[in-house]
Amino acid sequence: MSRILVVTSGKGGVGKTTTTANLGMALAQRGHKVAVVDADFGLRNLDLLLGLENRIVYTAVEVLAGECRLDQALVRDKRQPNLALLPAAQNRTKDAVTPEQMKKLVGALTKAFHYILIDCPAGIEMGFQNAISPAREAIIVTTPEVAAVRDADRVVGLLEANDVKRMYLVINRLKPAMVEQDMMMSVKDVQEILAIPLLGVVPDDERVIVSTNRGEPLVLSENPSLAAVAFSNIVRRLEGEKVPFLDLTAPQDDLFSRLRRLFRGRSKP
Amino acid sequence: MTSDSSLPAAIPSIVQPAPEVSPVPQVRFKGESGRLLLLLPSETEVVSSAATWTDIWQQLKQRLNAGERFWQPNTPVHLIARDRLLDGRQLQSIADALTEAQLQLKRVYTSRRQTAVAAATTGLSVEQQSPVAHLNQPEESGQALAEPLYIQTTVRSGMEVRHPGTVIILGDVNPGSTIIADGDVLVWGMLRGVVQAGAAGNTRCVIMALRMEPTQLRIADFVARAPEAPPNLYQPEVAYVISDSIRIIRAADFSKERLLPPVSSDIEAEE
Numbered sequence: 001m002s003r004i005l006v007v008t009s010g011k012g013g014v015g016k017t018t019t020t021a022n023l024g025m026a027l028a029q030r031g032h033k034v035a036v037v038d039a040d041f042g043l044r045n046l047d048l049l050l051g052l053e054n055r056i057v058y059t060a061v062e063v064l065a066g067e068c069r070l071d072q073a074l075v076r077d078k079r080q081p082n083l084a085l086l087p088a089a090q091n092r093t094k095d096a097v098t099p100e101q102m103k104k105l106v107g108a109l110t111k112a113f114h115y116i117l118i119d120c121p122a123g124i125e126m127g128f129q130n131a132i133s134p135a136r137e138a139i140i141v142t143t144p145e146v147a148a149v150r151d152a153d154r155v156v157g158l159l160e161a162n163d164v165k166r167m168y169l170v171i172n173r174l175k176p177a178m179v180e181q182d183m184m185m186s187v188k189d190v191q192e193i194l195a196i197p198l199l200g201v202v203p204d205d206e207r208v209i210v211s212t213n214r215g216e217p218l219v220l221s222e223n224p225s226l227a228a229v230a231f232s233n234i235v236r237r238l239e240g241e242k243v244p245f246l247d248l249t250a251p252q253d254d255l256f257s258r259l260r261r262l263f264r265g266r267s268k269p
Numbered sequence: 270m271t272s273d274s275s276l277p278a279a280i281p282s283i284v285q286p287a288p289e290v291s292p293v294p295q296v297r298f299k300g301e302s303g304r305l306l307l308l309l310p311s312e313t314e315v316v317s318s319a320a321t322w323t324d325i326w327q328q329l330k331q332r333l334n335a336g337e338r339f340w341q342p343n344t345p346v347h348l349i350a351r352d353r354l355l356d357g358r359q360l361q362s363i364a365d366a367l368t369e370a371q372l373q374l375k376r377v378y379t380s381r382r383q384t385a386v387a388a389a390t391t392g393l394s395v396e397q398q399s400p401v402a403h404l405n406q407p408e409e410s411g412q413a414l415a416e417p418l419y420i421q422t423t424v425r426s427g428m429e430v431r432h433p434g435t436v437i438i439l440g441d442v443n444p445g446s447t448i449i450a451d452g453d454v455l456v457w458g459m460l461r462g463v464v465q466a467g468a469a470g471n472t473r474c475v476i477m478a479l480r481m482e483p484t485q486l487r488i489a490d491f492v493a494r495a496p497e498a499p500p501n502l503y504q505p506e507v508a509y510v511i512s513d514s515i516r517i518i519r520a521a522d523f524s525k526e527r528l529l530p531p532v533s534s535d536i537e538a539e540e
Binding site: 150151153154156157158160161162163192193195 | 326327330331334423425426427428441443444445459461
């Protein structure tokens with residue numbers, strides 16, 4: 001049976017779309033047939049991140065209106081034939097579709113794809129309701145910030161109430177150096193509040209911005225960055241593999257800082 | 270957190286102010302002779318914050334998720350819809366949600382004709398009550414507290430639990446959430462949200478938590494914030510009102526000081 005996952009966060013700008021693009025691409029690289037669905041009607045971005053903007057002819061709205069077939073709207077990725085994008089309409093708002101219609105669309109996709117990733121818009125209004133209604137599992141993306149974690153917590157509660165009970169946590173944009181100096185929430189702090197299984201931690205990386213602007217997901221790059229490795233690991237964990245978490249402190253590590261950390265760890269109660 | 274010998278004597282007498290603001294009623298389950306009553310807030314009660322179907326639906330799901338463990342399979346449920354307007358689809362989703370929790374919706378009580386018709390069409394047995402009878406015996410007429418609400422869940426940001434009695438939570442109360450109880454509030458977990466005990470004005474109500482890191486505590490009309498500097502060691506604590514302010518004390522000391530009969534203070538007075 002195909003897996004239907006919604007990628008959501010509550011707060012905007014924490015990296016939902018980046019996560020969707022990279023996870024979708026990484027899953028496709030592993031040989032799965034993957035459909036990524038942009039549920040952000042009116043503010044679509046997923047096509048940009050995947051570099052597929054100029055190949056969109058029809059969108060989900062036209063499919064629902066019966067103006068085209070579903071397979072006409074699906075955009076196959078030129079680099080990775082296993083990946084397809086179902087674009088959202090840019091000229092409509094989030095009220096243009098209903099949860100029932102989303103369920104129908106995604107239900108049709110399950111016939112041809114193993115994985116369906118739904119990129120959820122920010123907020124908890126209609127767009128959110130639309131995006132989560134077909135989902136059976138959820139990936140909660142958050143950054144180690146109080147506001148992002150608070151919103152993620154709210155979203156977890158709403159998902160529970162909407163019968164999406166399998167949830168996984170992705171912590172994005174962690175700065176290990178800042179955590180070490182106690183200036184940023186640690187992975188443990190975030191987990192303590194959200195209390196859902198951790199799927200992975202993606203370090204803050206400037207290359208993410210470059211890849212976003214170029215429309216080339218990180219996981220496609222020849223010499224993968226730490227963030228790209230983190231995304232690949234997330235996909236492996238999603239499939240049930242046991243992958244040890246990356247030691248994000250490793251690159252800028254030396255004997256001194258290691259010792260310092262050791263002692264600091266000791267001195268705390 | 271020092272012990273004060275005059276403590277028991279200093280407990281102020283119960284203040285019972287008239288409830289100016291009736292608390293926003295929520296979806297509630299109530300056990301009654303072998304069956305469960307599912308009480309929906311009445312439409313007239315909720316004027317300011319209109320409890321829409323979405324709110325009701327979410328509250329119902331949250332209560333079901335949080336209490337599942339305590340219900341015997343196939344317990345009959347009677348839906349007390351009062352003057353709430355429900356259509357067939359809504360009634361069906363309530364029935365489905367209950368079925369999922371292995372409960373059976375048996376009967377619908379309503380004072381609205383449309384709801385009664387919708388329920389009958391859905392295939393439920395209906396009892397239509399006259400709205401007047403309901404107005405004459407509002408549920409809040411008695412002063413007695415409702416039976417305690419015992420829920421096993423993480424109370425997450427944005428959730429609000431209101432209950433006209435004591436609330437017991439097996440789980441964490443996260444920042445951004447609110448608990449408002451007319452009785453005590455017991456949190457078997459971390460307390461990080463806003464919690465109010467004795468919301469109807471009872472200053473003798475207490476708030477207990479395994480780990481007290483609240484955004485704000487309220488008991489009756491008193492309000493307190495957590496200290497700016499967090500303690501380096503968290504342990505179970507109790508918040509209560511003494512000499513017109515909220516005080517937090519270690520749970521172990523609380524039982525010694527507060528729960529002993531007043532006799533102990535007499536002894537200390539003699540010394």
